[in-house]
Amino acid sequence: xxxxxxxxxLIIRGTxxxxxxxxxxxxxxxxxxxxxxxESEYVDLGKFLHEKSYFGEEKDVKIGMISIDFIKKGDIIExxxxxxxxxxxxxxxxxxxxxxxxxxxxxxxxxxxxxxxKLRETKEITLEGREKEVEKAIGEVEQIKSLxxxxxxxxxxxxxxxxxxxxxxx
Numbered sequence: 001x002x003x004x005x006x007x008x009x010l011i012i013r014g015t016x017x018x019x020x021x022x023x024x025x026x027x028x029x030x031x032x033x034x035x036x037x038x039e040s041e042y043v044d045l046g047k048f049l050h051e052k053s054y055f056g057e058e059k060d061v062k063i064g065m066i067s068i069d070f071i072k073k074g075d076i077i078e079x080x081x082x083x084x085x086x087x088x089x090x091x092x093x094x095x096x097x098x099x100x101x102x103x104x105x106x107x108x109x110x111x112x113x114x115x116x117x118k119l120r121e122t123k124e125i126t127l128e129g130r131e132k133e134v135e136k137a138i139g140e141v142e143q144i145k146s147l148x149x150x151x152x153x154x155x156x157x158x159x160x161x162x163x164x165x166x167x168x169x170x
Contacts, residue, residue, distance in 0.1 A: 014066050016141050017098040021091035026164050027141065028150040036163035066102055069115075077110035079103070086116060088158070093125055094137055100127040101134040 019027035029036070061068045072078040079099050083092050096112035103110050104127060112125040127134070144151060153159075153168040162168075 011065055012098070012138055012141050014068075014095045014098055016145070017137055018088075018091045018095040020137055020141050020144070021094050022088055022158065023153065023156075023162070023164075024140075024144050024151040025153040025168060026162065027144050028147060029164055029167065031141075031145040034167070036167065063106070064102070066099055068099060077103075077108060079110050079112040080115055081112065082115045082117065084116075084118060086119065086121075089114075089123075093123075094134070096125045097127060097130055097134050098137065100125070101131060 016027055016031060019030055061071050068079050069082045070080045072080065079096065081092060081096050081099075086092075092114050096114060100110055100112055114123040114125065116122070155169065159165055159169065
């Protein structure tokens, strides 16, 4: 990536980074504007959890192309993401790392906290030593988004709970 990154490439949403690590096919559909989440009871449950947790926090903070669940300001800015469970922890972590990377490119240093309220757990994430990993993910997202057809889906146990299940498998 070049120094012009903020001006030319900050066009990826955190959800796209998340979906890269869940399913590239889901990422492609989402990036093309085919959204099935409004039909999903699992997405509804996640939204409910997000809305009912962490009262008093300013939620859904939008900065450019990213939307952060909530931010705490102190000696260092904390970017908080609220998640239902840890089954897709790698996707959650990469989404948080992308937010930190994005903010760093804008001159804002921060750390991320993954919040799992149902589990009563948190996980702290820092960008230190992981920028190349984020840049690789950005490149993969850009490559998938540029495809004229979706990548062939790979059936996993995650598929049955996915909002795109019928699109891929019926």
